[in-house]
Amino acid sequence: MSTIIDYAPRLWEGLVVTLQLLVLGSLLALVIAFAAGLTRLSRHRLVRLPAAIFIEVFRGTSMIVQLFWFFYALPFLGIELPPFETGVVVLALNEGAYAAEIVRGAIKSRPAGQTEACIALGIGPAKRMRRILIPQSIPAMLPPFGNVLVDLFKNTSLVATITVLDLTYMGLEVRTNTGETTAIFATLLVIYFVVSLLLWVLMNGLERRFAIDRTKKSTRIKSWILSQPRGGAGA
Amino acid sequence: MISFDDVDKSWGPNHVLKKLNFHVKPAEKVSIIGPSGSGKTTILRILMTLENPDEGIVTVDGDELWNVERGRRIRRETTQMKLTRRKIGMVFQQFNLFPHLSAIQNVMEAPIQVLGMSKNEAHERAKGLLDTVGLGEHLDHKPPKLSGGQQQRVAIARAMAMRPKVMLFDEVTSALDPELVGDVLDVIRDLATSTDMTMLLVTHEMRFAEEISDRVVMFDGGVAVEQGPPQKIFQDPDNERTRRFLKAVLEH
Amino acid sequence: MTWNSEFALSILPDLLRGLWITIQATMAAITIALVLGLVVAVVRYLRIPVLSQVFGFFVLFIRGTPLLVQAYAAFFILPHYGIVLSALVTGIIVLGINYSAYTAEVYRAGIEDVAKGQWEAATALSLPGRPTWTRIVLPQAVRSIVPMLGNYWIQMFKDSAILSVITVAEVLYVGQTIGGSEFRFLEPLTIVGLLFLAVSYPAAVLIRRLERRLAISR
Numbered sequence: 001m002s003t004i005i006d007y008a009p010r011l012w013e014g015l016v017v018t019l020q021l022l023v024l025g026s027l028l029a030l031v032i033a034f035a036a037g038l039t040r041l042s043r044h045r046l047v048r049l050p051a052a053i054f055i056e057v058f059r060g061t062s063m064i065v066q067l068f069w070f071f072y073a074l075p076f077l078g079i080e081l082p083p084f085e086t087g088v089v090v091l092a093l094n095e096g097a098y099a100a101e102i103v104r105g106a107i108k109s110r111p112a113g114q115t116e117a118c119i120a121l122g123i124g125p126a127k128r129m130r131r132i133l134i135p136q137s138i139p140a141m142l143p144p145f146g147n148v149l150v151d152l153f154k155n156t157s158l159v160a161t162i163t164v165l166d167l168t169y170m171g172l173e174v175r176t177n178t179g180e181t182t183a184i185f186a187t188l189l190v191i192y193f194v195v196s197l198l199l200w201v202l203m204n205g206l207e208r209r210f211a212i213d214r215t216k217k218s219t220r221i222k223s224w225i226l227s228q229p230r231g232g233a234g235a
Numbered sequence: 236m237i238s239f240d241d242v243d244k245s246w247g248p249n250h251v252l253k254k255l256n257f258h259v260k261p262a263e264k265v266s267i268i269g270p271s272g273s274g275k276t277t278i279l280r281i282l283m284t285l286e287n288p289d290e291g292i293v294t295v296d297g298d299e300l301w302n303v304e305r306g307r308r309i310r311r312e313t314t315q316m317k318l319t320r321r322k323i324g325m326v327f328q329q330f331n332l333f334p335h336l337s338a339i340q341n342v343m344e345a346p347i348q349v350l351g352m353s354k355n356e357a358h359e360r361a362k363g364l365l366d367t368v369g370l371g372e373h374l375d376h377k378p379p380k381l382s383g384g385q386q387q388r389v390a391i392a393r394a395m396a397m398r399p400k401v402m403l404f405d406e407v408t409s410a411l412d413p414e415l416v417g418d419v420l421d422v423i424r425d426l427a428t429s430t431d432m433t434m435l436l437v438t439h440e441m442r443f444a445e446e447i448s449d450r451v452v453m454f455d456g457g458v459a460v461e462q463g464p465p466q467k468i469f470q471d472p473d474n475e476r477t478r479r480f481l482k483a484v485l486e487h
Numbered sequence: 488m489t490w491n492s493e494f495a496l497s498i499l500p501d502l503l504r505g506l507w508i509t510i511q512a513t514m515a516a517i518t519i520a521l522v523l524g525l526v527v528a529v530v531r532y533l534r535i536p537v538l539s540q541v542f543g544f545f546v547l548f549i550r551g552t553p554l555l556v557q558a559y560a561a562f563f564i565l566p567h568y569g570i571v572l573s574a575l576v577t578g579i580i581v582l583g584i585n586y587s588a589y590t591a592e593v594y595r596a597g598i599e600d601v602a603k604g605q606w607e608a609a610t611a612l613s614l615p616g617r618p619t620w621t622r623i624v625l626p627q628a629v630r631s632i633v634p635m636l637g638n639y640w641i642q643m644f645k646d647s648a649i650l651s652v653i654t655v656a657e658v659l660y661v662g663q664t665i666g667g668s669e670f671r672f673l674e675p676l677t678i679v680g681l682l683f684l685a686v687s688y689p690a691a692v693l694i695r696r697l698e699r700r701l702a703i704s705r
Contacts, residue, residue, distance in 0.1 A: 056684075056688060057684060059691075060645075060683065060684040060687045060688045060691070061645065061680045061683040061684050061687070062645040062646065062647075062648035062649070062659070062683055063645075064648045064649050064651070064652075064659065065648050065659055065676070065679055065680050065683060066680070068659065068662075068663065068672075068676055068679075069672075069676045069677065069679075069680055072663075072666060072672035072676055073666075073672045073673040073676040073677060075672075076489070076671070076672060076673035077489065077673065150550075150551070154551075154552065154553040154554070155553070156553075157553035157555045157556055158553075158555055158649070160555070161555075161652055168553070168555060168556055168559075171556075172559065175563065181563045181564055181567055182564050182567060185556065185559065185560035185563065185564060188556050188560075189548075189552045189556060189557070189560065192551065192552045192553055192556060193548055193551040193552050196550070196551030196552070197551060200551075225547060225550070226543070226546060226547065226592055227592065227596070228550075229589070229592070229635075283607075283610065283611050284610060285607050285610060285611075317613065320610075320613055321613045323611075324611065324612075325611040327604060327607065327608065327611075329604050330604075331602075331604035331605060331607060331608035331611075332608070333605065333608065333623055333627075334627065335626050335627055335630075344612070344614070344618075344622065344623075345612035345613065345614055348614055348615070348618040348622070349612065349613050349614060349615070393612070394611070394612075397612060397613065
């Protein structure tokens with residue numbers, strides 16, 4: 001165990017990279033989610049179709065395959081990205097595709113009366129979306145967004161396979177140097193678990209903050225976490 | 236047939252039954268009226284063992300269903316309770332039909348599983364009962380394919396299939412579209428006049444209650460504020476709260 | 488240096504063999520997840536003291552940590568304790584255990600989806616516990632459980648690619664190996680992606696349709 005403490009700075013460096021991936025990846029994923037999700041709601045088929053293809057392709061294949069493809073295959077088409085940037089882009093595209101379906105679903109499930117009321121009040125389509133439909137849909141988006149966020153965080157570990165020096169990569173390196181197999185993996189798992197817990201607590205807090213019906217009985221955090229499906233599944 | 240002796244029930248700060256004493260004679264038809272949240276439905280649910288009282292004794296047909304001392308932990312599902320419960324049937328506001336079973340399967344299920352009836356016998360009886368409630372044409376339809384009124388009539392047939400001595404009707408027309416209420420009430424009226432079942436109805440259909448009941452009980456704030464023959468209650472109530480309640484519901 | 492169809496065609500048989508391993512590994516892992524998930528769900532439903540809390544934490548921990556790290560951990564740690572399994576078996580077990588943490592919740596959610604009125608109707612008809620479960624509750628719960636499970640099966644299929652990192656010879660591993668030895672990654676990795684899509688997209692459509700049908704017949 002003491003050898004692990006010697007290597008703590010290396011793990012810390014890795015954790016910082018992991019958290020950078022988490023923050024940048026989720027911000028970009030959010031942008032992609034709204035762009036693709038709203039495009040899919042368009043009335044015009046030709047606008048809808050590219051968004052639909054993007055979403056189905058990225059939801060239909062594994063993220064690690066996407067990662068390898070962007071890292072190893074894309075250069076053959078003349079596009080070369082550094083490992084870290086590749087990681088951020090693929091994380092964002094993959095989880096953004098899942099989140100796009102959440103955006104689409106939440107907005108689509110607004111009662112028709114809301115749109116009708118806007119038409120009756122003469123509120124145009126753009127303003128209707130921005131001022132009425134999107135704000136109303138946020139509470140419904142938050143719980144599934146939380147799952148996507150935790151999934152995105154866990155998937156950051158995959159970038160270790162394309163030589164990004166994240167927490168997992170550093171852990172594997174420390175293992176090779178010290179041979180401390182059990183201790184190092186236990187440490188890695190606990191670190192990942194603690195960050196996931198923090199993300200769950202954060203999302204649970206956001207959910208309560210944005211809940212339309214604040215009187216809803218608060219559930220205990222553990223049963224709340226357990227009731228969260230894996231991001232994307234069935235969304 | 237039914238007796239509640241000093242039965243108490245609270246939901247948190249909400250005292251829904253206050254030392255209730257309430258007795259029903261065999262074959263008597265009793266309607267319970269009153270504002271919502273006044274504990275009417277709780278009476279039926281305690282009889283059906285869907286809720287437990289906090290205190291008091293409830294007997295049905297001479298057998299103890301509940302005997303609860305305050306603070307004592309309640310052990311449910313005793314053999315005695317199960318046997319007594321079989322004498323009672325209940326029809327719910329939301330029908331609660333089994334949606335994956337056809338109308339006739341809904342009616343056959345309990346006689347086969349509980350009374351040990353043969354499939355053929357259960358089928359014959361179920362068919363007869365569904366004919367009686369006017370659903371002979373819909374034996375193989377699943378509940379989602381039926382209208383609310385039809386579903387509720389299947390639910391009545393399902394409860395009747397167990398040959399209960401006591402039937403409980405919990406606001407059975409409240410979830411129905413107005414034009415479907417009549418058919419359901421016709422079925423209940425037939426049961427009331429043609430059988431000697433004891434019937435307990437929680438209802439907002441005042442004219443119907445007046446027509447079929449032997450006795451009407453006005454419930455408010457966890458107590459029976461007034462009871463008597465329907466003519467007396469509806470034409471000339473003694474209690475001020477009864478008068479106000481009837482005025483409100485009959486005038487709209 | 489763009490797409491070479493001849494090369495692509497020549498490596499297709501190897502990749503299809505890899506896909507077959509992927510499918511077999513997924514099936515085996517699904518079996519583990521179904522059974523273990525049921526055990527976890529029942530223990531937690533019955534609130535068996537200690538064991539219930541232990542499983543609750545286990546589910547939380549599995550959900551909060553990356554599958555990749557779990558796979559590495561099992562692959563490197565188990566041999567230390569004298570448990571020597573092939574990469575494939577290790578991978579199947581890790582994938583199966585990982586998803587049991589999700590399927591456990593599917594069973595619970597499926598049963599909670601059954602309306603309270605159904606239990607009350609069963610009580611009102613004096614149905615005993617066993618027929619209440621086998622004839623009333625479970626047939627209805629299955630309708631919501633099956634689509635949820637189906638979605639997880641597709642996720643498992645896709646996530647099985649992660650097992651390539653511990654040298655399980657599934658389709659991504661085969662693609663990587665070909666890419667490395669031929670110095671051409673475009674064709675093998677593109678085909679790998681298309682193969683995943685070719686299985687998971689129709690499966691997803693099928694499950695969506697099944698879900699709709701089960702929902703309508705309620």
